[in-house]
Amino acid sequence: MYGADYLIAQAANGLVVGCLYALMAVGLTLIFSVLKVINFAHGEFYMVGGYTAYYMVTVLGGLHPLLGIFFAMIVLLGLGSLFEVAFLRPIHLGAVNRPAEYAILITFGLSFFLQNLVLSLAGPFPHRSPSFMSGGLTVGPVTISADRLIAAGLALVLMIALMLFIRATWTGKAMRAVSQDRDAAAVSGINPFKMNNIAFGIGASLAGASGALIAPIFAVVPDVGVLPSLRSFVIVVLGGMGSVKGALIGGVAIGLVESLGAALIPDPSRALAYRELYGLVIFVLVLLFRPQGLFGEKQ
Amino acid sequence: MQRNILALIMALFVFCSGRAASEEEPVRIGVVLPMSPPGAYASGNPMWWAVQQAVDEVNARGGILGREVEAVLGDTRGVPEEARAVTERLITRDRVVGVVGNYHSSCALAALDLFRDHHVPYIAAEPWADDVTALGYEEVFRISVTNSLYRDITVDWMISSGFESIAAVQEITDWGLGVNEKLTQAWNEAGIRNETAFTDVKTEDFTGTLLRFTQWSPPPDMLFGSITGPGAYRIIKQAYDIGLAPSPQTVFYATNECLHPEVWEVAGEAARYITVTQIGLPPFAHNMVTRQENARFEQEHDRTMNATVMEAYDSFMLMCEAIEDAGCAHPDSIIRALENIEWKGMRGTYTFPYGTDNPVPEDQPDYMWHQWPDVTLYLFQYTEVGQSPEEGTVIWPPEWSQLPEGQYYVPVPE
Amino acid sequence: MDVELVVQDLEKRFGGVRAVDDLSFAVRGNELVGLIGPNGSGKTTTIDTICGLLRPSGGRISFQGRRVDHLPPYRRAEMGLGRTFQVTRVFRRMSVLQNLMVPAMATGETDRSRTETRAEEILEMLTLDHLGSENADSLSGGQRKLLELGRVLMLDPDLIFLDEPFAGVHPRLRGQIHSYIRRVHANGKAFVIVSHDMDSIFELCQRVIVMNEGRKIADGDPEAVRSEKAVIDAYLGEASEREQLEHVGSGEGPDA
Numbered sequence: 001m002y003g004a005d006y007l008i009a010q011a012a013n014g015l016v017v018g019c020l021y022a023l024m025a026v027g028l029t030l031i032f033s034v035l036k037v038i039n040f041a042h043g044e045f046y047m048v049g050g051y052t053a054y055y056m057v058t059v060l061g062g063l064h065p066l067l068g069i070f071f072a073m074i075v076l077l078g079l080g081s082l083f084e085v086a087f088l089r090p091i092h093l094g095a096v097n098r099p100a101e102y103a104i105l106i107t108f109g110l111s112f113f114l115q116n117l118v119l120s121l122a123g124p125f126p127h128r129s130p131s132f133m134s135g136g137l138t139v140g141p142v143t144i145s146a147d148r149l150i151a152a153g154l155a156l157v158l159m160i161a162l163m164l165f166i167r168a169t170w171t172g173k174a175m176r177a178v179s180q181d182r183d184a185a186a187v188s189g190i191n192p193f194k195m196n197n198i199a200f201g202i203g204a205s206l207a208g209a210s211g212a213l214i215a216p217i218f219a220v221v222p223d224v225g226v227l228p229s230l231r232s233f234v235i236v237v238l239g240g241m242g243s244v245k246g247a248l249i250g251g252v253a254i255g256l257v258e259s260l261g262a263a264l265i266p267d268p269s270r271a272l273a274y275r276e277l278y279g280l281v282i283f284v285l286v287l288l289f290r291p292q293g294l295f296g297e298k299q
Numbered sequence: 300m301q302r303n304i305l306a307l308i309m310a311l312f313v314f315c316s317g318r319a320a321s322e323e324e325p326v327r328i329g330v331v332l333p334m335s336p337p338g339a340y341a342s343g344n345p346m347w348w349a350v351q352q353a354v355d356e357v358n359a360r361g362g363i364l365g366r367e368v369e370a371v372l373g374d375t376r377g378v379p380e381e382a383r384a385v386t387e388r389l390i391t392r393d394r395v396v397g398v399v400g401n402y403h404s405s406c407a408l409a410a411l412d413l414f415r416d417h418h419v420p421y422i423a424a425e426p427w428a429d430d431v432t433a434l435g436y437e438e439v440f441r442i443s444v445t446n447s448l449y450r451d452i453t454v455d456w457m458i459s460s461g462f463e464s465i466a467a468v469q470e471i472t473d474w475g476l477g478v479n480e481k482l483t484q485a486w487n488e489a490g491i492r493n494e495t496a497f498t499d500v501k502t503e504d505f506t507g508t509l510l511r512f513t514q515w516s517p518p519p520d521m522l523f524g525s526i527t528g529p530g531a532y533r534i535i536k537q538a539y540d541i542g543l544a545p546s547p548q549t550v551f552y553a554t555n556e557c558l559h560p561e562v563w564e565v566a567g568e569a570a571r572y573i574t575v576t577q578i579g580l581p582p583f584a585h586n587m588v589t590r591q592e593n594a595r596f597e598q599e600h601d602r603t604m605n606a607t608v609m610e611a612y613d614s615f616m617l618m619c620e621a622i623e624d625a626g627c628a629h630p631d632s633i634i635r636a637l638e639n640i641e642w643k644g645m646r647g648t649y650t651f652p653y654g655t656d657n658p659v660p661e662d663q664p665d666y667m668w669h670q671w672p673d674v675t676l677y678l679f680q681y682t683e684v685g686q687s688p689e690e691g692t693v694i695w696p697p698e699w700s701q702l703p704e705g706q707y708y709v710p711v712p713e
Numbered sequence: 714m715d716v717e718l719v720v721q722d723l724e725k726r727f728g729g730v731r732a733v734d735d736l737s738f739a740v741r742g743n744e745l746v747g748l749i750g751p752n753g754s755g756k757t758t759t760i761d762t763i764c765g766l767l768r769p770s771g772g773r774i775s776f777q778g779r780r781v782d783h784l785p786p787y788r789r790a791e792m793g794l795g796r797t798f799q800v801t802r803v804f805r806r807m808s809v810l811q812n813l814m815v816p817a818m819a820t821g822e823t824d825r826s827r828t829e830t831r832a833e834e835i836l837e838m839l840t841l842d843h844l845g846s847e848n849a850d851s852l853s854g855g856q857r858k859l860l861e862l863g864r865v866l867m868l869d870p871d872l873i874f875l876d877e878p879f880a881g882v883h884p885r886l887r888g889q890i891h892s893y894i895r896r897v898h899a900n901g902k903a904f905v906i907v908s909h910d911m912d913s914i915f916e917l918c919q920r921v922i923v924m925n926e927g928r929k930i931a932d933g934d935p936e937a938v939r940s941e942k943a944v945i946d947a948y949l950g951e952a953s954e955r956e957q958l959e960h961v962g963s964g965e966g967p968d969a
Contacts, residue, residue: 006514013506094768115336124344126529128565136540145540170818177804177815184802187764189790189819189868218503219565221529223336227501262507270497 002263005141010263011256012142018255019152019159020210024228025235025247026159027206033179033242034199037088040107042207042232043225044114049076049208050220051122054129065132065216069154072212073205080204083110084197092196111229119222128219129212151213158209159248162202166244175199179242234283240296250294254279325369326362326628328618329389329398331382331406332611337501338377339402339527341559346402346424346611347372348600352592353615363623370615371395375406382406383413390417396628397421397621399614402607404428405473414438420621420633424614425607428477433665438630440637440651440669442617443610444578444676447664450481452676453552453576454489456695457521460550460707464492466512467523468534470500475525482523500527505534509543518548531556532565539569547713550574558605558688562681571684572711574694578676579606579646581699582689589645603687606646606676613644638669647673680709717742717777717872717903718763718794724771725755725762725927732758734927736772740872740905745898747914747935748907750924751947756907757799759924760874764796765789777871791819795870799877799907801857803849803864809836810845812860816868835863839893855882862893872903879910891917915939923947 028042039045052075053068063071087106096102133146166172177185178195186192210228211220218224235254239246261278286293330350332343350370357368371393373385382401389395390413397420401407407426414421415436423431423441427449432441457465465486469479479495486493496508512519522544524534531554538544538551545551551573556562558577562570580589592612596604604612618633620642625632638654651669653659659667677699679691693701694708702709718740725733733755740746748756761767763774765786774782781789804812813832822828836842839859844852852860858878865873875894879887887910894917898904908914914921914935921938923931925947931938938944 002514006510009510010507013504013510017504017506119335119340124341125559125561126341126532126565127561143541170823173807173811173815174818176807180804180806181802183766183786184798184804185815186766186786187790187796188816188864189787190815191785191787193785214503218533219529221341223501224529226337227499227503259507263511 007260007263008140009142010259012144014256014259015252016144016148016152016255017259018252019155020213020251021228021231021235021255022248022251023155023159023213024207024210025232025239025251026162026244027203027210028232029236029239029242029244029247030162030206031200031203032236033244034175035084035088035092035196037091037103037107038233039200039203040104040229041083041110041114042203043227043229044111045076045080045204045207045225046211046214046228047118047220047222047225048079048114049073049211050129050215050224051118051127051211052076052208053212053215054127054220057129058127065130066154068129068215069209069212072208076208077201077205081197081201083204084200088196088200089193092193111225115222115225122222124222126219126221127215129215131216145217147216151217154213155210158206159244162206163244171195171198231279234279237283237293238286240293243293243295246293246295254282257282323366325367326364326622327369327371327393327395328615329373329386329393329395329400330370330611330615331373331375331386331389331398331400331410333377333402333406334372334374335376338375338406340377341528341561342402342425342556342607343374343377345600345602345604345608346400349596349604349608349612350399350615352596352599353612353619357616357619363619364626364628368619375401375403377403377406379403379405379409383409386410386413390419395419396630397618397633399618400424400611401426403472403474404431404477407431408473411436411439418630420618420630420637422614422618422637424610427474429664429666431666432668432670435659435665435668437634437655440671442614442646442649442671442674444674445666445670446477446481447666448674449478449576449676450485452696453678454482454485456678456707457486457491458489459695460520462491462520462550464515464517464519465494465521465523466515466519467493467495467525468505468508469495469497469523469525470527470530471497472500472527474527475500478525498526500530502526502530503533504537505530506537506541509534509538509541513541513543518543518546520548521550521552523552525554527554527556529561529565532562532570535562535566535573536569539566545569545572545711547711550708555605555607558607560602560687563685568684571681572709574678574680574708575688575691576676576678577606577688578674579609580675581677581679581693584699586643586645586647588643592645603689604645605688609645613646613649616644617642617649647675682709719775720759720763720772721774722772723759723762723769723774725758725767726770731927733762733769736924736927736929738922738929738932740903742871742903743898743901744903744920745894745918746903746905747918747921748905748924749909749911749914749921750930753926754924754947755927756924757876758927760796760876760905760907764794764874787819790816790868790870793869793871794874795865795868795872796874797858797861797865797876797878799880801854801861803852803857803860805848805850807849808846809841809849809852809860812849813863813867816864820867820869832863832867835866838896839863840889855886858882858890859886862890866897870902872905873897875904875906875908877908878906879908879913887913 024046031039049072052072056071057063057065057068090096091099091103131147132150136143136145137149174190175195177190178192182192235250236247239250257278332346333339334343354368354370362368371389373389375382375385399422401423402425404426407423415438420438425443427444427446429445429447469475526534553573553575555576557575593604621633621636621640622628624636638651642649649671653667654669677693678695679693681691692709693699721737723733723736750756762769769782776792776794810832814828817828836845841859878890921935923938923944930943931941
C-alpha cells in the first residue's frame with residue numbers, strides 16, 4: 001500500500017521525536033530510582049524549561065538558542081534542588097505519616113501551582129523560541145527540519161553524558177548505591193539526602209532541557225507539559241521503573257510505535273486518534289507480561 | 300424572656316438594615332470562561348479583558364439601574380463538570396442576575412439546564428453547537444455562529460473554489476466532532492472526496508498523519524487543520540515543513556485560533572497564505588463601536604480584538620443593556636427586554652426575532668430560537684508574514700470578497 | 714585500651730513494645746564481643762539503633778567519646794562504625810568490585826587507582842578476586858556475606874557489627890570467615906558479632922553479652938555466661954530455638 005520511502009520517512013520522524021521523549025523520561029526515572037517518588041510535576045519542569053529558554057533567548061539576553069538550553073538546565077537544577085529540600089526531604093526524614101500519598105499530593109500540587117503561576121506571569125498565549133538553525137536535512141526520502149535534528153542530537157548527548165556520569169563518577173556510584181539500597185548505602189557512609197538532592201536536581205534539569213529543546217519546535221504554553229508527562233510515565237514503566245537505559249530505549253520505542261502506528265493503521269481517520277493509545281497498549285501489555293519493565297528488576 | 304424578645308427585635312433590625320444596604324449593592328453579572336488549563340485559556344483570558352473593558356465603560360457612565368455593575372468571573376477550565384459547578388455557584392452563591400460567556404460548547408451544554416431550572420438569563424458568547432439554542436430554553440440567547448451556519452457558509456466557499464479532495468485533521472472535542480459531522484455530510488453531498496484524521500487536541504506532532512496525506516495522488520486541494528489551542532499553529536508549521544500545505548496545490552484552511560498574532564511567532568513563514576474564518580464583520584464593514592472599542596483594547600493589551608473577544612464584550616454589554624431596558628433585574632423582565640432588543644455592538648446590531656411571542660417558523664431551523672440571525676462570518680487569507688487579520692485579503696463571501704470575480708482564494712505562488 | 718562504644722540506658726519502643734529496654738554496655742577498642750539471645754530478643758534492633766537506622770526512644774550512645782545518637786547513619790559510618798546485615802544487603806546491580814568502591818566516598822579517598830588496589834586486596838583476602846567484575850546479583854548467599862564483610866572493611870572502621878555472619882554459610886566458608894575476623898581483629902579492630910551459631914561465638918569471642926526480651930541478662934566471660942541460670946532459662950524457654958540452632962545453615966532465619 002505504501003512505499004518504503006514513506007515508511008522510512010515515518011520511522012525517521014519517530015526516531016527523532018523518540019529521542020526527545022526519552023530525555024524527559026530519563027529524568028523521571030532517575031528521580032524515581034533514587035527517591036522512590038513519582039514526580040507528578042515533571043511536565044511542569046519541562047514547561048518551565050521551555051519558558052526559561054524562551055525568555056533567555058528573546059527577551060532578556062538575546063542569547064544563542066543553544067545557550068538558552070544551558071540556562072534552562074541551570075534554572076531547573078536550582079528549582080528541583082530547592083523543592084527537594086523543602087518538600088521531599090521530610091519523607092526521607094520519616095517526618096511524614098503517609099509518605100506515598102504525601103509525595104503524590106506535593107508533586108501534584110507543585111504541578112498545579114507552576115501551571116497557574118506561569119499562566120499569570122507569561123500570559124495565556126503560546127511562545128516559540130527562535131530556531132536553533134533554519135532549514136532542514138534531506139537524505140533520500142527523508143526531510144527533517146534542522147531544529148528537530150539538533151534537538152534529538154542534543155537529547156542523545158545529554159543522555160549519554162548522564163549515563164557516563166552515573167557509571168564513572170563517585171557521585172554517580174553513590175547515587176546508584178542509594179537507589180539500590182538506601183540503608184546499606186547510609187551505613188557505608190553515603191549521605192542519602194545529598195544523593196536525593198542531586199538526583200532530583202538532575203532529573204528536573206533534564207526535564208528542563210527537554211522543554212528548552214522543544215520550545216523552537218512545538219512552542220510552549222502553560223500546560224504544554226501535560227501530555228509529555230503522561231507519556232513519560234508510560235515510557236518509565238515500559239523501560240523498567242528506575243532504569244535509565246530502559247527509559248532511553250523505551251522513549252525511542254514509543255516514538256517509533258506512535259509514528260509507525262499512525263502510518264500503518266489502515267483506517268486513516270483513527271490512525272492519529274489512537275496515537276497515544278499505542279503507547280498505552282504497550283503499557284498494559286508490559287504490566288501484564290513483564291511488570292518489571294524491559295530493564296527493570298523484579299521486586 | 301424579655302431579653303430574648305429584645306434580641307429578636309435587634310436581630311430583625313440588623314437583618315432589615317442589611318436588606319436596605321443590599322439595595323445599594325452592585326448588579327452582578329456572571330461571566331463563565333475558560334481561564335486556565337486544560338481549557339482554551341488563550342481565548343478565555345482576552346475575552347475576560349474585554350468584559351472588564353465593558354464593565355469600566357458601563358460604570359463610568361453611571362452603571363445600570365443607578366447601581367454599579369460587577370462582573371463575577373467563573374473559570375470553567377474548559378471542563379464541562381467544572382463549568383456546571385461554577386455556573387451553579389454564580390447563580391446560587393453570588394446571586395448573579397444574568398450570565399454571559401462560554402467558549403467551549405461542551406461547557407455551555409453542561410450548564411444549560413441550570414439557567415432553565417434557576418430561571419436566569421444567559422447569553423452564549425462563543426459556543427457553536429446547534430443545541431445551545433435549538434433546545435429552545437426561554438432563558439438562553441446566542442450571538443455567535445452555529446455549527447450549521449458555519450458549515451453552510453464555508454462549504455459554499457469550498458464548492459465554489461472547486462475543491463475535489465479535502466484532507467482534514469480534526470481535534471476530538473465536542474466542538475470538533477460536531478463540526479466534523481456536519482462538514483463531512485456536506486462534503487459527501489457535494490461529491491468532494493474527503494478523509495478526516497481525528498486527534499487529541501493536545502497532540503504536539505502531527506507529522507505522521509500529515510505524511511500520510513502526502514501519499515495522495517494528486518495531492519488534496521485543501522487541508523483543514525481543525526485544531527484549537529497551540530496545536531493550531533503547530534500543524535501549520537508541520538504541514539509546511541513537509542511541503543504539504545499551504546502549497547501551490549493545497550490550500551490550508553485553519554481554525555480561528557489563527558486570528559491571534561501568535562500564529563506568526565509559532566508558525567512563522569508557514570502561516571502565509573493560510574485561510575482563516577472570522578466570526579464577525581470584515582474591517583471595511585466595522586462600525587464606530589468596533590473601531591472605538593478595538594482602539595481602546597489595543598492600547599491596553601497591545602493586540603486587537605478578534606471576533607471571539609468582541610463576542611465577550613458584546614454579550615456583556617447586551618446583558619447590561621437588557622437590564623437597563625427592563626428597568627429591574629427580574630429575570631422575566633430581562634428575557635422580555637432581550638427578545639425586544641435592538642442594540643448596536645461591535646459586531647453589528649443585535650436582535651432576537653424568534654422567541655416567546657414569535658416562535659421559530661417551520662421553514663427555519665430549531666437553532667434560530669433566541670439566535671441572533673444576522674451573525675456573519677467571512678473568510679480571509681494572510682498574504683504577508685506578520686499581518687493582522689484586518690490586513691488579510693477577504694475572500695468569502697462574494698459580496699465582501701476583495702478578489703477578482705470568479706477567484707475564491709489567493710494561490711500560493713509556485 | 715580506650716572505651717570506643719558506650720551504650721547507656723538504651724531504649725527502643727515500637728508502639729507499646731519495648732524491643733530494647735534499659736540496655737547498657739561498653740565495647741573497648743580491639744574487643745571481640747558476642748551478642749546473643751533468643752529470637753526477638755532485640756539484638757538486630759540494638760545494632761540498627763547504634764548504627765543510626767533507628768532512632769532510640771531513650772538513653773544515649775557515645776562513640777569515641779562523642780555522643781552520636783542524633784547523628785545520621787552516614788556520619789557514624791564516617792566516624793568508624795561499620796556493620797553488616799542479617800539478610801545481606803549488597804548493591805545487586807553493581808559489580809562486586811564496584812560494591813567495594815561505594816564506601817570509599819565516605820573515607821575521603823578520592824584516588825581511584827589507590828581505592829581499586831585496596832578493593833582488590835580485600836577481594837583477594839576474601840577469595841572473591843575472580844568475581845570482581847561479576848554482578849553482585851549473581852553471587853551465592855555465602856559469597857554475598859563475604860562481599861558485605863569486604864564492603865565494611867573498605868570503610869576502614871574501628872568497630873564492626875556483624876549481624877549473623879555465619880547464617881546460611883557453608884561450614885567450610887564459616888571457618889574461612891572465622892580466620893578473616895581474627896586477622897582483622899589482630900589489626901586492631903573491635904567486633905560485635907550477633908549470631909545463633911554458639912560454636913562460633915564461643916570459639917571467637919572473649920566476652921559474650923546475652924539479651925532476652927530487650928534486656929541484657931548476662932555479660933562476661935563466655936564460660937561464665939554459659940552457666941548462668943538466667944541464660945539457661947531464656948534458652949530453655951524456647952526449645953525450638955535450640956533445635957533451630959542445630960540446623961543453622963539452611964537459610965537466613967528471621968530475627969527481631
